[in-house]
Amino acid sequence: MIASVLQMFRRDVTRGVAGTILLKVGSGGLAFALFSLAARAMTPDAFGDFATLLSIAQIASVVGLAGQELLLVRFLNEYEVRGQAEFTKGVLLSSLRNSAIGMLISIAAIAAVATLRGEWWLLILSVSAFTAVNAGLMLGSQIARSLVSILMGEGNREFFWRVAVVLILIAVLFSHRQLTPAELFTAMSVAMALGLVVQIVSIVRVLPNLRSVTARFETSRWNRSAFRFWLASILEAANQYFDVILVYWMLDPATAGVYFAASRLANIFAMLSAALYTFGARRLPSLYFSKNHRELEHTLKLMAEVTALCVLSGLVIVWVGAPYLLGLFGPHFAAQQWVLIVLAIGTAFQAAGGPSAAVLQLTGHERDYVPVVAANVALRLLGFVVLIPWLGVLGAAISATASLVIATIALNVLCRRRTGVDPSVLVLSHLSSSKGSAYTVRVADSND
Template sequence: MIASILQFMRRDVTRGVAGTILLKVGSGVLAFALFSLAARTMSPDGFGIFATWLSVAQIAAVVGLVGQESLLVRFLNEYQVGERPDLTKGVLKSSLKIASLAMLIVIGGIAIVASMRGNWWLLILAVSAYTAVNAGLMLGSQIARSLVSILMGEGNREFLWRAIVVLFLLVMLLVHRQLDPAEMFAAMTIAMSVGLVAQIVSVARVLPDLRRTPARSETSRWRSSALHFWIASILEVASQYLDVILVYWMLDPTTAGVYFAASRLANIFAMVSAALYTFGARRLPSLYFSKNLREFERTSRLMAEVTALCVVAGLATIWIGGPYLLNLFGPHFAEQHSVLIVLAIGTAIQAAGGPAAAILQLTGHERIYVPVVAANVALRLVGFLVLVPFLGVLGAAISTTVSLALATIALNVLCRRRSGVDPSVLVLLRFPASRRGNYAVRSADSRD
């Protein structure tokens, strides 16, 4: 058994997935530390207001990117495999221009709506600045991940700035300084700016040859794909952050803060999903477009093996250590262990489903992905309206879990039918012979 484990760990895909998951887990630990320290250095209402505006800013950043972050992942990989530096330069210039203009419009909208609600102008300015820098970091991470490395892309987006903010919050806690939401957003924005600068420098170093290359465009292809990516990205981020806004609106700021803390802890499984997406977005498209079907299948199976281990370990952690983890946010958070367990079940099912969404989007089937995510958000909204008035925050958790489970099942069925790949952990139950007969990755040119 030990020999089998060692052989498993020596596989290049295993090391790649494990390394990416470790990066995500490390950033998740920092995120947990950041939010728990923020809860300790802010009043309960202040933390709830911060969590709500953070959710608004995350959604606004995705809206302002107009799908360009996913578009770059899709086409940079294709153009690199096809050795088309002219199109690589063209898509980079086009995406940067579109995202910059759209982000200015979104930030203006945030400022207008917030001022109409009577929010403090410093909070409006801080949230607007955070939204802009966060969007830049999201876009920069996609470019850096495709052209430089996963570490440069995701390390700066997820790890570096959080470490800086955690150190800042530790100092504030030691000196017994209470922060308001505007100060918290300002600290996060400054730290994220450091990561953005690092990404810009790293990407600039690998682009000298493109400076002499004339840029070419495939505008019709880009616009068509960007629209689907944009809608999908908005629905994805809404499914992650709209919950907190709804709880704030339907209940109160303190409860919104509690739900936010529980959902962040349950995201231990979302870290696995995000890591699989990150690794898959880096490796699978090049295998797909180069028609390396054997390696594509091998990579998918090994990703499923790592996922299964992480899901089992994560569920055990949440079940046993949940109350202790919640208590780090504050004593009143520990009372919501049942909410945490319900949310964890939903995110565990989502993680076990594997990178179905990534495979559908990155292999040219992004159109069928959008209706599934839209149905997920709509079902969750209906569940909130029905269950929250009767069950409170537990009703919100149940609604989230049911919608995640149904969306995961739908995505996996579509992924198997359209791409010929089973990305879930269920693939481990199949025998190699039948697996070879079932897998037939279809042409990237096929459309719905």
């Protein structure tokens, strides 16, 4: 068995997936350190306020980008394979313009609502700055990932800036003072802005050949795809962040902070899904559009092998260490270990489902993806309304897990029907019982 695992990690694709997962796990570890230190540097209510405002800012970033970050992943790969530099320049210019306009509207809305609520001006300014810089990193990481490297894209978006913030939080704890949400948002915004500058410089350096190219535009085609990507992004953001807002509203700030901590820990498996999406977004579209069926199948199989290994080991860690992991946020967090375990089961199931969302969205089937995510959000909200009054924060965790399981199954069924591939870990059982290929890739015309 050990020999088989070593052989698996000698493969180029496996090393690529493993490297991306390590980057995600590293950034997730830093995020865990950041949030656990922040929880200890704030009062329970202040941390709950921070978690809720962070969730609102993340959703606002997605809304303001108007689907442009996914649009770039979709079309930069297609135009690169086809050698259409003029359309590459056109989609870059179009996306930058649309996202800038959208973010201005989104930030203005946040500032207006916060002002009406009588929030402190420094808190409004810091949350607005975080929203803008976060959106810039989201957009820049997609461009850098496609044109430079995964490290430049994801490293600056999720890893490097968190190191600086963690060091600041350690200094705050050693000084025995309490931090306010406004101060933490300010520190995060400054660190992220530095990462964005590095990202922009790296992108500009690989684009000199576009300066002499006359931009061409497929505006109607891009707008149709961007709208579907926008809806999908909003629904995905609601899945990730709206839970905390609802717990804050239906229960109290301190409980919202507990749910936030548990959900971030459960994201050990969501990080795996994100890593698979990151790797798949860079590799799968080019294989798909170049109709390299054999390599596409091979890549998906190796991704499933790494996924299965990570999911099994991660579940063991969470099951055994749940109270200890939550205890790092503070003593009152440790009592909610079952919230973490239930959430982890849902995110583990989602990770085992593989990059079905990436395959559907990046191969022109995004219109099939949106209804599933919408149903997922609706089911989760219904579960919150029914279960939170009965079971409290545990009811929120049960609702989130149930909706994830159902959505994962639906996405995998759609992925097999539309593209002919099984991206989940189940493909390994198919391969072990069959000498031939487990599936045949069906390349469909793009349905933009």
